[in-house]
Amino acid sequence: MIRLDRWLASLGEGSRREVREWIRGGQVCVDGRVIRDPALSFDPEGVRLSLRGRALDGRLTRHVLLHKPAGVLTAARDPKQPTVMDLLPPVYRSLECMPVGRLDRDTTGLLLLTTDGEMSHRLLSPGRHVDKVYRARVRGRLESADVQAFAAGMDLGVFTALPAVMTILRAEAEFSLAEVTLREGKYHQVRRMFAATGHEVTALHRRSFGPLLLPEELREGDWRELTRAEVCALRRAAGMETERQA
Ligand code: URA
Numbered sequence: 720m721i722r723l724d725r726w727l728a729s730l731g732e733g734s735r736r737e738v739r740e741w742i743r744g745g746q747v748c749v750d751g752r753v754i755r756d757p758a759l760s761f762d763p764e765g766v767r768l769s770l771r772g773r774a775l776d777g778r779l780t781r782h783v784l785l786h787k788p789a790g791v792l793t794a795a796r797d798p799k800q801p802t803v804m805d806l807l808p809p810v811y812r813s814l815e816c817m818p819v820g821r822l823d824r825d826t827t828g829l830l831l832l833t834t835d836g837e838m839s840h841r842l843l844s845p846g847r848h849v850d851k852v853y854r855a856r857v858r859g860r861l862e863s864a865d866v867q868a869f870a871a872g873m874d875l876g877v878f879t880a881l882p883a884v885m886t887i888l889r890a891e892a893e894f895s896l897a898e899v900t901l902r903e904g905k906y907h908q909v910r911r912m913f914a915a916t917g918h919e920v921t922a923l924h925r926r927s928f929g930p931l932l933l934p935e936e937l938r939e940g941d942w943r944e945l946t947r948a949e950v951c952a953l954r955r956a957a958g959m960e961t962e963r964q965a
Contacts (some may be wrong), residue, residue: 731813
C-alpha cells in the first residue's frame with residue numbers, strides 16, 4: 720500500500736507538493752472515483768489510477784530487458800555521455816529502475832534493469848554465480864591453450880577469475896570468434912581474460928544473463944518488460960521465493 724501523493728510523485732508526474740494540490744483539486748481518480756485526500760493509501764498493483772482523465776500505469780515494480788547498443792554508458796546519469804536510462808521512457812528513471820551490474824560502454828547485448836533492489840543485490844552477490852554468456856571477437860588466432868587458460872581460472876592481478884568456459888567458434892590468423900560463459904561479473908572481466916591470453920577484444924556482446932536470453936527480435940536500443948515467466952525464473956535464480964509475484 721502506498722499513499723496517493725507518494726504514488727503519483729514516484730511515477731514522476733510531479734513533485735509531492737504539486738501532486739497534493741492536484742489531488743485536493745479533484746484531478747485524480749482511483750478506480751473511477753475522485754479522491755481528494757493525498758494521505759489515503761492504495762495497492763498500486765490492484766487499482767486503476769488516472770490524472771485529469773488520463774489513465775496512468777501505476778505499477779511501481781518494473782523489470783526491463785534492454786538490448787544495449789555500443790556507445791552508451793551503464794549508469795543512472797552522466798553529465799556528458801548518453802546512458803542506458805536515456806533509452807527508456809522517463810518513468811523508469813522516476814521509479815529508479817536501475818541496471819543490474821554493468822556492461823562496458825562498447826559492449827552490446829542483454830542488460831537487465833529492475834526496481835527490485837533486493838533481487839538486484841542477490842543476482843550480483845559474489846556467491847550467487849549467475850551464468851552470463853558472451854560472444855567475443857578478438858584479435859589473433861585462438862588456440863586450445865587459450866581454452867585451457869580460461870578453464871583453469873586466471874590470476875589477473877586485481878582479481879582472480881574463476882574457471883570459465885570458452886568455446887572457439889571461429890579461428891583465423893587475423894581474428895577469432897568465441898563464446899564465453901562466466902559465473903561472476905568483475906570489472907572488464909572478459910576483456911581482461913582475453914588480454915591475459917594475448918588477445919585484444921574488438922567486440923563484445925552479452926547473449927544471456929542467468930535464465931534470460933536476449934530475444935532475437937529485440938534490436939539494439941530496443942527494450943521490453945520481462946514476462947511473468949521470466950520474472951519467476953529470475954527470482955528463482957536470485958534465490959527468492961516466487962509466490963510473491965512481482
Ligand atoms: N566483461 C567485460 O570485459 N566487459 C563487459 O562489458 C562485460 C563483461
